[in-house]
Structure formats: C-alpha cells, structure tokens
Amino acid sequence: xxxxxxxxxxxxxxxxxxxxxxxxxxxxxxxxxxxxxxxxxxxxxxxxxxxxxxxxxxxxxxxxxxxxxxxxxxxxxxxxxxxxxxxxxxxxxxxxxxxxxxxxxxxxxxxxxxxxxxxxxxxxxxxxxxxxxxxxxxxxxxxxxxxxxxxxxxxxxxxxxxxxxxxxxxxxxxxxxxxxxxxxxxxxxxxxxxxxxxxxxxxxxxxxxxxxxxxxxxxxxxxxxxxxxxxxxxxxxxxxxxxxxxxxxxxxxxxxxxxxxxxxxxxxxxxxxxxxxxxxxxxxxxxxxxxxxxxxxxxxxxxxxxxxxxxxxxxxxxxxxxxxxxxxxxxxxxxxxxxxxxxxxxxxxxxxxxxxxxxxxxxxxxxxxxxxxxxxxxxxxxxxxxxxxxxxxxxxxxxxxxxxxxxxx
Numbered sequence: 001x002x003x004x005x006x007x008x009x010x011x012x013x014x015x016x017x018x019x020x021x022x023x024x025x026x027x028x029x030x031x032x033x034x035x036x037x038x039x040x041x042x043x044x045x046x047x048x049x050x051x052x053x054x055x056x057x058x059x060x061x062x063x064x065x066x067x068x069x070x071x072x073x074x075x076x077x078x079x080x081x082x083x084x085x086x087x088x089x090x091x092x093x094x095x096x097x098x099x100x101x102x103x104x105x106x107x108x109x110x111x112x113x114x115x116x117x118x119x120x121x122x123x124x125x126x127x128x129x130x131x132x133x134x135x136x137x138x139x140x141x142x143x144x145x146x147x148x149x150x151x152x153x154x155x156x157x158x159x160x161x162x163x164x165x166x167x168x169x170x171x172x173x174x175x176x177x178x179x180x181x182x183x184x185x186x187x188x189x190x191x192x193x194x195x196x197x198x199x200x201x202x203x204x205x206x207x208x209x210x211x212x213x214x215x216x217x218x219x220x221x222x223x224x225x226x227x228x229x230x231x232x233x234x235x236x237x238x239x240x241x242x243x244x245x246x247x248x249x250x251x252x253x254x255x256x257x258x259x260x261x262x263x264x265x266x267x268x269x270x271x272x273x274x275x276x277x278x279x280x281x282x283x284x285x286x287x288x289x290x291x292x293x294x295x296x297x298x299x300x301x302x303x304x305x306x307x308x309x310x311x312x313x314x315x316x317x318x319x320x321x322x323x324x325x326x327x328x329x330x331x332x333x334x335x336x337x338x339x340x341x342x343x344x345x346x347x348x349x350x351x352x353x354x355x356x357x358x359x360x361x362x363x364x365x366x367x368x369x370x371x372x373x374x375x376x377x378x379x380x381x382x383x384x385x386x387x388x389x390x391x392x393x394x395x396x397x398x399x400x401x402x403x404x405x406x407x408x409x
Contacts, residue, residue, distance in 0.1 A: 007309075020083060027088070060072065069323075089120045090123065097129070148186075153191050154207075154211060155193045157209075158191065193221075219273050239285045269284070304407045312330045316384045345401060348387070
C-alpha cells in the first residue's frame with residue numbers, strides 16, 4: 001500500500017483552522033471507508049485488510065461503534081468551525097468490501113448518521129458491493145435503510161481475466177445480482193477494468209456486452225494501473241506478467257465509448273457513463289468539484305473549506321485514537337489559492353462542460369485554440385465558452401491539464 005501523504009500534524013481534538021468555516025458549500029458529503037476484504041486482489045493498493053489481520057477493536061464486530069465515535073467527533077468539529085449546519089447531499093460507503101459487513105450493520109451506520117446529520121430529501125446513498133456478497137434479502141435491507149444506489153465490482157465477465165485480477169466472484173452471477181438490485185428499486189452502477197494482462201479485445205467486448213445487457217444506469221470503466229507495491233506490480237517487475245500497453249488501453253477505451261453510446265449511456269466524466277444526468281454519481285461529482293466532504297474510517301481523507309486531512313491508515317491505529325477520545329486524523333494540509341485552482345482545473349477538465357473557459361487564467365486562450373486544432377476539444381462547445389473534450393481529447397486529458405495549469409500563478 002502507498003505511504004500516507006506528508007503534512008502538518010493536526011490538533012488531537014481534530015479542530016480545524018478558522019479558514020475552514022468560511023465559504024463552505026451549502027451541502028456536505030460523507031464517505032464511509034469499510035476496510036475489510038475476503039481476499040486482497042493482486043492489483044489493488046487501497047487501504048484494505050482481510051479478517052485474519054485484525055483483532056478486537058479493529059475488526060468487523062467493533063466497526064459500527066468506532067464509526068459512531070468518529071461521527072460524534074465530526075459534528076463537534078464542524079460546529080466549532082462554523083461549518084456544521086448543512087444538509088448532507090451524498091453518502092458513499094466504499095472499501096474494501098462494505099457488503100462483507102452484515103446488512104444490519106450498514107443499516108445501523110445509516111441510523112447513526114441520521115441521528116447526527118440532517119439529510120437532504122434527495123440524498124444519494126451508495127454502497128460498493130462485490131457480487132458474491134449479495135442476495136435479495138441483503139439488498140432489500142439496504143433499500144429499506146435508505147440506500148438509493150449500488151456500485152457493483154464486476155470488473156470483467158471473463159473468468160481468466162478475473163483470475164489474473166484475483167477476483168473471486170462467478171461472472172455468471174452478475175445478471176442475477178443486477179436483477180435483484182433493480183427489483184429493489186435501486187440505481188445500478190457497474191465497475192469495469194480494462195487492460196488486464198492477457199485480456200484480448202474479444203475479452204473486453206465480452207465484458208462490455210455482459211455489462212450492457214442488463215438494466216444498468218451507470219458504468220465506470222477504468223484502465224488497469226499497475227501499482228508498484230502490489231502483488232501484480234511485483235509480478236510485472238519480475239517479468240511474470242506484461243505491463244499494460246498504452247495503445248491497447250486506448251483501443252479498449254474507444255471500444256467502450258462506442259458500446260456505451262449504442263446502449264444509451266453517455267460519458268460525463270472521462271471514465272464514467274450514465275443513462276441521464278439524474279443517474280450520474282452525485283457523490284463523485286462532489287469530489288470532482290472540490291466540494292466539502294468528511295471521510296470516516298481508517299485512512300479516509302476529508303476536505304472542509306480548503307483544508308484536507310486524513311486518518312490513521314491501519315484500523316488498529318484508527319480505533320485506538322478514537323477510544324482515547326482523540327481525532328483519528330494524523331495529517332492535514334491547508335490548500336493555497338494556487339493549489340486549489342490547479343486542482344479545480346485538473347478535475348473539471350475531465351468532466352463534460354464543467355470547466356468554463358472564462359474562468360481560466362490569462363494566456364490560456366492560445367492553448368484552447370491549439371486544442372481545437374488538434375481535435376482535442378469540440379469547436380462548437382468552445383465557441384459557447386465550454387470545455388468539452390472530444391473522444392481523442394479524453395484520451396489526452398492529462399496533457400491538456402498540464403498545459404492549462406502552467407498559466408496558474
């Protein structure tokens with residue numbers, strides 16, 4: 001797993017600088033990190049742990065009680081910073097595998113959140129899920145508890161690709177799981193990964209067809225990134241697996257975009273497609289817009305009023321701090337105006353029409369004209385003041401961001 005970022009040491013009571021209470025968003029988002037997994041996938045560098053790694057205080061049995069302590073701390077800190085009286089617009093349970101917890105525990109955490117926060121009438125509540133952890137009763141319990149959306153880690157429909165990724169679910173179960181989710185009147189999102197070593201173009205088409213044949217509302221498709229500290233990273237370094245090929249990744253992205261469009265899903269962020277604006281992931285949009293969110297759980301990151309802070313990574317360290325009555329945050333950064341502007345451009349440039357051209361720094365006009373000539377931006381959108389990458393532009397989004405952020409003071 002990657003090391004945590006460096007930063008200043010926050011106060012033990014978790015208090016925020018006065019600047020965090022000024023100019024805060026009208027809504028707040030909450031992220032709940034569930035660090036438990038049945039097995040650790042070879043490509044994954046997320047903050048996850050298998051059951052036999054954790055003892056009392058850090059395990060699944062104590063999880064809800066520890067989250068409740070952090071919820072209490074968050075409401076106090078936000079109130080003291082003058083940033084507490086806001087509706088919660090989105091809640092996202094991520095991991096790890098949140099659905100390794102009993103459904104009653106996730107429902108209980110939702111009860112604990114409601115007891116402390118004011119939820120918006122249209123609050124979006126999502127949980128990530130592995131297909132092999134779900135059944136109709138589990139899904140119905142979450143729906144009754146107020147969950148509105150499930151993001152299922154499908155990754156691939158091809159057994160040998162799943163085996164390379166160390167994914168344990170049976171791809172034949174996906175249609176059944178998606179039907180259960182839709183029967184419970186929840187929005188359905190599927191996560192896919194392309195570029196796994198050994199995955200052919202035909203394999204990728206098979207996965208896309210399987211994902212699109214159900215009543216799916218949203219699909220996220222990410223290119224495989226080989227992280228150095230992972231099992232897969234070691235195998236690539238030793239020559240046991242090939243490094244994903246950039247041309248292959250680009251071809252598979254173009255195939256995905258065409259398949260999505262044919263099925264009625266349109267891109268709204270470089271790696272995300274939805275059937276309509278209403279079925280976009282509002283929680284992720286909050287991240288991409290640099291809105292305010294509080295992250296709960298081991299290693300979770302938060303952002304409040306230009307202050308970013310992060311929790312102790314290991315569940316034992318996280319829970320020990322909470323048991324002692326201290327904040328689990330071990331580092332923070334007060335973002336400068338230029339850093340916030342660079343991040344705004346970096347994130348907004350990946351979203352269709354999210355970056356108004358009039359907000360860019362002086363000197364950016366020539367770069368925008370060059371992007372149009374290169375076929376990276378839609379010319380008509382630029383004429384109306386919008387930054388809308390073409391298909392080729394989405395593949396070159398990082399390049400455009402590097403150019404545009406050079407103009408930021």
